[in-house]
Amino acid sequence: MNKTLLKATFKSNWGVGLIIAAVMIMYAFSIISIYDPNSLAGLTDMVKMMPKELVAAMGFEDLGTTLTTYVGNTYYNFIAILFPMIYVIIVGNRLVAKHVDSGSMAFLLSTPNSRLTIVKTQALYLLSSITAIFLLLILAAISICQAMFPGSLDIGGFLLLNLVSLLTFYAIGGITFLFSCIFNDTKQSLSFGAGVPIAFFVLNMLSNAGEQMSWLKYFTIFSLLNPTEILEKSSTTLISIIILLMISAITYTCGIVLFNRRSLPL
Amino acid sequence: MSIIKVNNLTKTYKNGKGIFDLDFSVKEGEVFGYLGPNGAGKTTTIRQLMGFTNADKGSCTIMGLDCRTQTEEIQKSVGYLPGEIAFFDNMTGEAFLKFIKEMKSIEDKSRMHDLIERFELDPSRKIRKMSKGMKQKVGIISAFMHDPEVYILDEPTSGLDPLMQRNFINLINEEKSRGKTILMSSHIFEEIDKTSDRIGVIKEGRLVTVEDVHSIKASLRKIFIVNVGNQKDIDIIKSSGLEINSVTGNQIEIVVSSNYNKFNQVLAKCNVLGIEILNQSLEQVFMKYYG
Numbered sequence: 002m003n004k005t006l007l008k009a010t011f012k013s014n015w016g017v018g019l020i021i022a023a024v025m026i027m028y029a030f031s032i033i034s035i036y037d038p039n040s041l042a043g044l045t046d047m048v049k050m051m052p053k054e055l056v057a058a059m060g061f062e063d064l065g066t067t068l069t070t071y072v073g074n075t076y077y078n079f080i081a082i083l084f085p086m087i088y089v090i091i092v093g094n095r096l097v098a099k100h101v102d103s104g105s106m107a108f109l110l111s112t113p114n115s116r117l118t119i120v121k122t123q124a125l126y127l128l129s130s131i132t133a134i135f136l137l138l139i140l141a142a143i144s145i146c147q148a149m150f151p152g153s154l155d156i157g158g159f160l161l162l163n164l165v166s167l168l169t170f171y172a173i174g175g176i177t178f179l180f181s182c183i184f185n186d187t188k189q190s191l192s193f194g195a196g197v198p199i200a201f202f203v204l205n206m207l208s209n210a211g212e213q214m215s216w217l218k219y220f221t222i223f224s225l226l227n228p229t230e231i232l233e234k235s236s237t238t239l240i241s242i243i244i245l246l247m248i249s250a251i252t253y254t255c256g257i258v259l260f261n262r263r264s265l266p267l
Numbered sequence: 268m269s270i271i272k273v274n275n276l277t278k279t280y281k282n283g284k285g286i287f288d289l290d291f292s293v294k295e296g297e298v299f300g301y302l303g304p305n306g307a308g309k310t311t312t313i314r315q316l317m318g319f320t321n322a323d324k325g326s327c328t329i330m331g332l333d334c335r336t337q338t339e340e341i342q343k344s345v346g347y348l349p350g351e352i353a354f355f356d357n358m359t360g361e362a363f364l365k366f367i368k369e370m371k372s373i374e375d376k377s378r379m380h381d382l383i384e385r386f387e388l389d390p391s392r393k394i395r396k397m398s399k400g401m402k403q404k405v406g407i408i409s410a411f412m413h414d415p416e417v418y419i420l421d422e423p424t425s426g427l428d429p430l431m432q433r434n435f436i437n438l439i440n441e442e443k444s445r446g447k448t449i450l451m452s453s454h455i456f457e458e459i460d461k462t463s464d465r466i467g468v469i470k471e472g473r474l475v476t477v478e479d480v481h482s483i484k485a486s487l488r489k490i491f492i493v494n495v496g497n498q499k500d501i502d503i504i505k506s507s508g509l510e511i512n513s514v515t516g517n518q519i520e521i522v523v524s525s526n527y528n529k530f531n532q533v534l535a536k537c538n539v540l541g542i543e544i545l546n547q548s549l550e551q552v553f554m555k556y557y558g
Contacts, residue, residue, distance in 0.1 A: 005369040013357065104353030108409065111317060111347040112370035115339040264320035267349070 003114050003122045010126045014092050021088040022134045026141040028080045029072075033145050036071055038153065058206040065229070068146060069155040073162055073228035078209075082223055085134060085170045086202060090195045092130065093177030096123040097260065098190030107267040120182065120260045124253050127174050135167045158232045165238065168245040169226045173198050175252030182256035185266050222248065268295045270417055270448040275325035276315055286311050286472045288325070293450050293465075298443050300463035300480070301452040304557050308472040309452040310350050313421050316450070317347055329417060346410040350421035350452070352402050360390035360397065360405050367409045382408040385438070386431060399426035407435065411442075418442065418449040424458055436461050456550040466549075468556045475556050483552060488524045490545040495519065496538030507533040520545075 037044070045064050048056055064071050097120060100106040109119050139160065146154040177194035184190040201221040208217035208224060218224035225241040269292035279285040286308040293299040303309050314320045315327055318338035327334045329341045354363050368379060383390055386404040394402065403426040410418065424432045432455075439449060439462045453459050459466060460480070467477045495501060495517050504519055505511060509530060512520035517540075523530050 003370070005366060009355065009366055013355065104349065104351055105355055107317075107319070107347075107349045108354065108367065109370070110319065110338070111342055111345070111349075111410075112367065113339055113342040113372070114370060118339075262321075267314060267317075267319045 002125055003118050006109065006114070006119065006122045007126055010096065010123060011130075014095065014126070014130065017088060017091055018130050018134055021084050022137045025080065025084050025134070025138050028084075029076060029138065029142045030145055032075050032080075033068075033072060033142070033149060036068055036150065038068065038150070054210045058210040065232070067155065068150055068153040069158050070229070070232055072142070072146075072154075072159070073232050077162055077166060077226065077228045081138075081166050082169075082202060082205070082226070085131065085166075086173060086198050088134065089127070089131065089170060089174045089177050090191075090198060093127060093174060093181050094187055094191050094194050095181075096127060096178065097181040097256075098184055098187050098194075101185060101265055101267065102187045102190075104267060106265065110265075110267070116261045117257065120257050124178060124257060127178055128171060128253075131170045131174055132167060135163055135170075139163050155232070158234070161234075161238070162228055162231050165226050165231055165241060165245070168242060168249065169222060172222055172245045172248040172252065173201070175249045175256070179252045179256040179259075182260035183263070269293065270295050271299075271316065271327070271329050271450055273312070273316075273325075273327045276312070276322055276327055277324040278311060278315060278320060278322050280311075284308070284311075284472065286315075286469070289469075289472075289474055291467055291474055291477055293448055295448055296443070296446045297464045298439065298449040298451065298462050300459035300466040301450060301469065302454075302459065302466055302553060302556070303452075303469035307469045309469060310421055311472075312469070313350070313419055313450075313452065316419055317345075344416040346413065346415040346418045346420075348406050348410040348418075348420045348423050350425075352406045354394045354402070354405065357393065357395060359393050360388065360401075363394055363405060364390060364408060364412070368412060371413045373413050378414055379408060379412045382411055386434060400428060400431065403427055404431070411438070416447060418447060418451070420449065420451045422452055422454065424453070424455060432458065456548065456553065460549045466553065468553060470556055478552075480549070483549065486524070487547050487549075487552070488522050489547065491521045491523060491530070492543040492545060493519050493521060493534065493537075493539060494541040496540060500537035500539075503536055504533055509533060 035044075048064070064074050097106075100109065110116060143154065143156065143159070176197055180194040180197070181190050184193070201223050204217045204221040205223035207214045208221065209215075222245075225245055227237070227241070231238050271293040273289050273291050276289040277285070277287050279287070284306065289308075289312060301309055301312070311320075315322055316329065316334050318335045318341070321335060329345060332341050334341065355366070358366065364379060364383075368376070373379070386407065388401065388404045388408065390405070392401070394405065397405070403424075407423060410420065424435050427435060436458050439451070439458075443449065443462065449462075451459070451462070463480050465477060465479050468475050490512060493504070495504070497517065501514060501517065501519055504521065505514075507529070509526070510522040512522050514520075521530065
């Protein structure tokens with residue numbers, strides 16, 4: 002790892018991260034603020050008036066009975082997937098592929114730092130910035146819940162839900178990072194780095210939308226992030242965590258190793 | 268001792284271009300001019316030396332270290348200037364130079380500041396808004412700031428104005444006198460002429476010749492165009508045994524390589540009205556390898 006590079010990468014990317022975190026916190030605030038423990042049934046009725054498939058696709062079908070299940074189902078089925086995904090797509094591409102495409106990688110590699118050091122530093126930035134976004138979100142969401150509905154949030158369950166979400170984005174980040182490492186130009190890196198997560202996202206929505214398409218859940222990473230099951234402390238959560246960790250480990254390692262070995266067009 | 272060694276290096280690209288069985292070395296303290304038309308393989312060779320690409324065959328070393336596998340160690344003693352300069356977006360020249368300084372773990376800022384002054388760079392501007400020449404200066408300063416033992420420079424003066432080009436040539440000659448080893452690709456004969464000890468010419472990926480500049484210069488012939496008073500003088504010169512290129516009226520072109528004394532003696536017998544010298548340049552010698 003190289004501190005100077007980490008600092009420079011932070012300087013050119015923190016803005017995107019901050020905007021994403023701010024938007025996510027804003028959504029969290031609006032979703033939590035419309036929660037009313039007495040009329041959750043009423044809210045469920047209102048949701049039922051909307052087109053069934055659309056509601057299901059966004060995961061709003063079953064809002065549960067507590068603040069935690071409500072937040073889990075409204076927020077972690079959609080908002081908590083969409084925005085980190087946008088972040089990871091933008092930044093993942095910038096971290097390696099953009100430097101190779103523009104040629105600025107030549108300057109990085111002409112300093113006495115190995116390719117491994119450079120690419121590991123970039124990977125570290127991606128992982129730690131995703132972590133930071135989720136930490137901000139967790140802090141904000143817990144504070145908002147405690148301020149508006151003291152004691153209503155199942156903090157343990159909520160933290161577990163966030164842990165699985167975070168690991169999901171370690172994995173998605175790993176995928177965009179891998180594509181960023183292996184392609185010579187940003188066009189390719191971006192089409193794969195964005196295409197694959199977006200495909201997962203669409204498949205996830207489709208698989209939620211109806212029984213006939215539920216088999217699609219086997220083709221998307223996002224089905225491993227299932228708020229209802231996580232909050233029920235289902236045993237499948239542990240399996241999800243293990244799979245997500247494995248995907249992350251494999252994608253980051255492959256990205257780093259392949260980048261170290263390949264020919265760069267600098 | 269050879270500092271840079273290229274052994275049977277081959278790298279073929281998909282379009283059939285590349286470098287083939289390249290074999291040469293650059294000795295310690297030597298400036299090696301690397302010439303060749305566009306697309307001949309100069310930058311491809313330099314990429315190999317920098318360890319950016321994997322070779323199909325052969326290898327290259329700098330100070331005995333393998334260019335592809337021991338890059339990190341090599342970069343401590345190499346200053347590299349890329350042919351196409353791309354920096355970090357949105358950084359000012361100052362921020363970028365500071366960044367490179369830290370990446371290279373340089374403590375002493377004085378050399379960087381000397382170079383900034385020498386090239387009259389205003390580093391406070393955003394690099395994105397700099398002209399080609401200003402970017403080139405930033406690149407040169409990045410390459411030279413850690414006072415390395417070896418320089419690898421890809422068309423170092425492109426974009427520089429004539430004054431800065433001269434400035435750069437002086438810098439190269441200073442570094443040479445300090446014992447630095449330099450490999451420099453270029454299209455500009457003048458800068459190669461003024462700096463290089465040896466010249467390698469690459470064409471279509473193959474090294475066509477490596478020549479010693481000092482011996483070429485010694486063997487360069489000079490053509491004197493002499494205007495004389497009358498036909499009698501022409502006859503004296505013709506019968507003197509000097510090498511005559513052509514005669515037009517009272518003007519005669521005499522080729523001289525080493526026999527200056529005889530040239531003098533012959534002319535002393537004539538009524539000389541004027542002498543012009545036609546220098547055969549390095550450019551004329553090497554032009555035949557282009558095209």
